[in-house]
Amino acid sequence: MSEPVPVRRPPKEQRDALRREEIIAAARHCCVRHGFHGASMAAIAERAHMSVGQIYRYFASKEEIIQTIVQGIAAKRLARMPPGNCWADMARKLASRFLPSTPEDEEDDVLLLEVVAEATRNPQVAAIVREYDGQLRRVAVSLLRHEYPNLPEREVLARAEFMAVLIYGTKFRRGTELGASEEMLVALYRRAIEAVLPLNASAGPDSPPYTPQPS
Numbered sequence: 001m002s003e004p005v006p007v008r009r010p011p012k013e014q015r016d017a018l019r020r021e022e023i024i025a026a027a028r029h030c031c032v033r034h035g036f037h038g039a040s041m042a043a044i045a046e047r048a049h050m051s052v053g054q055i056y057r058y059f060a061s062k063e064e065i066i067q068t069i070v071q072g073i074a075a076k077r078l079a080r081m082p083p084g085n086c087w088a089d090m091a092r093k094l095a096s097r098f099l100p101s102t103p104e105d106e107e108d109d110v111l112l113l114e115v116v117a118e119a120t121r122n123p124q125v126a127a128i129v130r131e132y133d134g135q136l137r138r139v140a141v142s143l144l145r146h147e148y149p150n151l152p153e154r155e156v157l158a159r160a161e162f163m164a165v166l167i168y169g170t171k172f173r174r175g176t177e178l179g180a181s182e183e184m185l186v187a188l189y190r191r192a193i194e195a196v197l198p199l200n201a202s203a204g205p206d207s208p209p210y211t212p213q214p215s
Contacts, residue, residue, distance in 0.1 A: 020058050022048050024072070027065045032110050036066075036118045063124040070115060070128050073108045074135050081139050091189035094166060095182045097174050109171060137164065148197070159196050166192070 010018075026047035030039035041062055045052045059065045098109075112132075119126040140160045148156065166189075178185075 016058065019050075019054075020068075023050070023055055023058055023065065024068055027062075028069060028107060028111060031066075031069075031114055032107050036114045061124075063122070063128070066115060066118075066125060067128045067131075069111060070132050073112065074132050076108070077136065078139055081143065090163075090166075090193055091186050094170050094189045095185035097170055097178065098167075109174065113172065133164075137161075140164070144197075162196050163193075 023044065026044045027039060029047055030043045034043065039062070041052050041055055044062075044065070045055050048055070059068070115125060116129055119129040137160055140163065141156055144151070144156045144160055148159075151159070
């Protein structure tokens, strides 16, 4: 009879990465269901089937856990930003209030709302929010520079900020009742977006020079 083959333990790096993933999943669950303050380290540890001391072996603080969660959300959203004109269907998305395509997308939105609210009271969390916003802004500005190369830099920045206000403001209103016809909102959003980012003026290398409008 052959001897049983010993089961090899995964390398320490792999075990540590798995533990961190388990902690992140537990923290996401607790924050979504109980809010930022309700997601205590004790609650996270219980959900992850660990002791609080074990949690601190992998993360120095709850803020570090939150930073890792937000970085993960940013990575997913940056990966979805398409090359080329990405504003063509934005009016429809805004009018429908960015209905999430998956439960994880919906959870991400709830988590970001919790984090933004906590940022008004917690300087460490405020820094996390600024980092997240800066990452997305840099990519949006890069896309706009490519699509509208004739726009001066200050115009690119202003248009990126305008779109950020539309997008973030819409997401914050997700929990409220839609008080207008979606089709009317689509038409209004299209007018606003096309005034700022003309869909028929991708400003390729052969396009006419940009002429600033009087303020």
